[in-house]
Amino acid sequence: xxxxxxxxxxxxxxxxxxxxxxxxxxxxxxxxxxxxxxxxxxxxxxxxxxxxxxxxxxxxxxxxxxxxxxxxxxxxxxxxxxxxxxxxxxxxxxxxxxxxxxxxxxxxxxxxxxxxxxxxxxxxxxxxxxxxxxxxxxxxxxxxxxxxxxxxxxxxxxxxxxxxxxxxxxxxxxxxxxxxxxxxxxxxxxxxxxxxxxxxxxxxxxxxxxxxxxxxxxxxxxxxxxxxxxxxxxxxxxxxxxxxxxxxxxxxxxxxxxxxxxxxxxxxxxxxxxxxxxxxxxxxxxxxxxxxxxxxxxxxxxxxxxxxxxxxxxxxxxxxxxxxxxxxxxxxxxxxxxxxxxxxxxxxxxxxxxxxxxxxxxxxxxxxxxxxxxxxxxxxxxxxxxxxxxxxxxxxxxxxxxxxxxxxxxxxxxxxxxxxxxxxxxxxxxxxxxxxx
Numbered sequence: 001x002x003x004x005x006x007x008x009x010x011x012x013x014x015x016x017x018x019x020x021x022x023x024x025x026x027x028x029x030x031x032x033x034x035x036x037x038x039x040x041x042x043x044x045x046x047x048x049x050x051x052x053x054x055x056x057x058x059x060x061x062x063x064x065x066x067x068x069x070x071x072x073x074x075x076x077x078x079x080x081x082x083x084x085x086x087x088x089x090x091x092x093x094x095x096x097x098x099x100x101x102x103x104x105x106x107x108x109x110x111x112x113x114x115x116x117x118x119x120x121x122x123x124x125x126x127x128x129x130x131x132x133x134x135x136x137x138x139x140x141x142x143x144x145x146x147x148x149x150x151x152x153x154x155x156x157x158x159x160x161x162x163x164x165x166x167x168x169x170x171x172x173x174x175x176x177x178x179x180x181x182x183x184x185x186x187x188x189x190x191x192x193x194x195x196x197x198x199x200x201x202x203x204x205x206x207x208x209x210x211x212x213x214x215x216x217x218x219x220x221x222x223x224x225x226x227x228x229x230x231x232x233x234x235x236x237x238x239x240x241x242x243x244x245x246x247x248x249x250x251x252x253x254x255x256x257x258x259x260x261x262x263x264x265x266x267x268x269x270x271x272x273x274x275x276x277x278x279x280x281x282x283x284x285x286x287x288x289x290x291x292x293x294x295x296x297x298x299x300x301x302x303x304x305x306x307x308x309x310x311x312x313x314x315x316x317x318x319x320x321x322x323x324x325x326x327x328x329x330x331x332x333x334x335x336x337x338x339x340x341x342x343x344x345x346x347x348x349x350x351x352x353x354x355x356x357x358x359x360x361x362x363x364x365x366x367x368x369x370x371x372x373x374x375x376x377x378x379x380x381x382x383x384x385x386x387x388x389x390x391x392x393x394x395x396x397x398x399x400x401x402x403x404x405x406x407x408x409x410x411x412x413x414x415x416x417x418x419x420x421x422x423x424x425x426x427x428x429x430x431x432x433x434x435x436x437x
Contacts, residue, residue, distance in 0.1 A: 007427060008423055008426075008427050011427070014186075014423070014426055014427065017184065017185050017186045017426075018185070018186055018423075020180070020181065020184050020185045021181045021185030021186050021187065021189070021192060024177045024180060024181050024185070024189075025181075025192060025193065025196045027177065028077065028174060028177055028193055028196060028197075029196060029197075029200060031070075031075065031076045031077040031170060031173070031174075032067060032069070032070035032073075032075055032076075032077045032080075032197065032200075033070070033073065033075055034075050034076045034077075035073065035074065035075055035076075036074050036075060036076055036078070036163050036166045036167060037162055037163065037166060038152060038153055038154045038159045038160075038162060038163050039074045039151060039152060039153070039163065040149075040150060040151055040152070040153050041073070043149035043150060043151050044072070044073055044074060044149075044151045045073070046149055047149050047151060048072055048073065067079070067080030067081075067082070067197050069197075069200070069201055069204075070197070071134065072143070074134070074135075074138060074151065074152075074163070074167075075170075076166055076167070076169075076170040077170045077171075077173075077174055078131075078134065078167050078170065079127050079130050079131055079134075079167050079168070079170060079171040079174075080171070080174060080193075080197065081171075081174050081175070081178060081190050081193050081194060081197075082130065083123045083124070083126040083127040083130060083171050083175075084119070084120075084123040084171075084174075084175045084178065084190060085190065085276070086123075086126055087119045087120075087122035087123040087126055088119055089273060089276075089277075090122060091115060091118055091119045091122065092337070092338070093337055096337055101115065120175065123171070123172075123175055124168065124171075124172060127167070127168045127171035127172065128164065128168050130171075131163075131164045131167035131168050131171070132164050134167070135152075135160050135163050135164050135167070136160075138151055138152055139152055139155050139160060174193065177189065177193060178190035178192075178193055181193075186419065186422055186423055186426070187415070187418060187419035187422050187423075188415070188418065188419075191411075191414075191415040191418065191419075192415065192419065194411055194415070195411065195412060195415040195416070195419075198408050198411060198412055199412065206218070209221055224389070225409060228386060228389065228409045229409060229413055231382075231386070232386065232409060232410055232413040232414070233413055233417065235267050235268055235379075235382050236266075236267075236268055236413065236414055236417060237417070238266070238267040239264045239265060239266045239267065240264070240265045240267075240371060240375050241262040241263070241264055241265075242262060242263040242264075242265065242355060242368070242371065243260065243261075243262050243355065243356055244260070244261050244262060244263050244348060244353050244354070244355060245260050245353065245354055245355075245356055246259050246260075246261070246351065246352050246353045247352040247353075247354070263344070263368075265371060265372060265375055266375075266379075267375055267378065267379045267382070268379045268382065268383060269331075269335045269338075269339060269372070269375070269376065269379060270330070270331045270334040270335050270338075270379070270380075270383070271414065272407065272410055272411055272414065273330070273334050274326075274327045274328075274329075274330035274331045274333075274334055274380075274383060275327060275383065275387050275407045275410070276407075277326070277330040277334070278323055278326035278327045278330055278387075279323075279407070281326060282311055282319075282322065282323060282326070285307050285311055286307055286308075286311060286312050310322070320388050323384075323387065323388055324384040324385075324387070324388050325384075327380065327383055327384040327387055328380040328381070328383075328384050331376060331379060331380035331383055331384075332376055332380060335372065335376050339372060341364075341365040341366075341368035341369040341372065342365045344364075344365070344368055345360070345361060345362070345364040345365035345368060348360065348364060349361055349364070355367060383410075386407075386409070386410055387407055387410075
């Protein structure tokens, strides 16, 4: 594999793509530690160190994880790539309920360009909302609860607006970085930026667990992480290949078709999206309570006590059960939205394809739906177990923000596998040497 990387660097075109990707990732990490104007960086660092990495900000732990810790530091890239990810998911789901979006999706490249433009506009709007919420929590002292330091020096309206605008501009710049890496670099740009943010926290997270829990627990966590990585690699590579036969047909004087191929259905067809959905939904009640000022540490209301006990505490069995159930639900929901067996059956019938032993049309759609449901059941259970398993090894909100968490490991392994496959495919196009000889 190392020799293949050397061969990739020796290829001028591929070397240029790799350097572009690495350069933009490096710029992204620089912006992640660059403080926003009006933020007292020294006090922020003191608060983060005092609160053991800012784990008290549980409602934003997922965004903080994806941004590589930039959120709690209130840096220029504090929002990171989350607005674009959220906007992409929303636009993708809207294609089912809005006929215009469905029509644009079927128009090909021109329609996809318009969909991308809509996604950008929505990303900017979500970035403004997220930046406003984060700055409001920071100004109230609720972002890093328990810290007495003033992390925002200028709390005037003008000062807060400047911070919001800077964070929004940073989110737009990160979105541009991701698009440039995808177009001119190697791999999916947005996935690589998330990968870089999570991987950057690996040394500090490992040291924190070692210092707080001891060597034995640290060794157990490392073994569990390796086991999760092995399981993720095994399942992510697993797929059900449905054979498809294309009949021969004459077009003019040429004969087309007559080939045999297969339709791959992955075990984890939904990817990491259900985990993001479930985590966001669990954080929503506590987020609303904090933004509305309904929280009170001295005398919380009965519904606030319920939220703190069952929807905030990751060690509570009720929290783990709800989290697992939400992931399973969103797996089926997202697969049903993104994969339409009837459309696949119509496409196969249009081009003369059929599954051996299955009649084209409606029977093919029913068969694809039957196979997809049987694959989705173990896939959803696998994804739920990967997400909740770290809750039994880590305590507190470390399970939601740690790079040893299931979501982080799943993202790291999936992005690494996808990037390696893309580099290998481009390398094989040039000298027909893969990573394994």
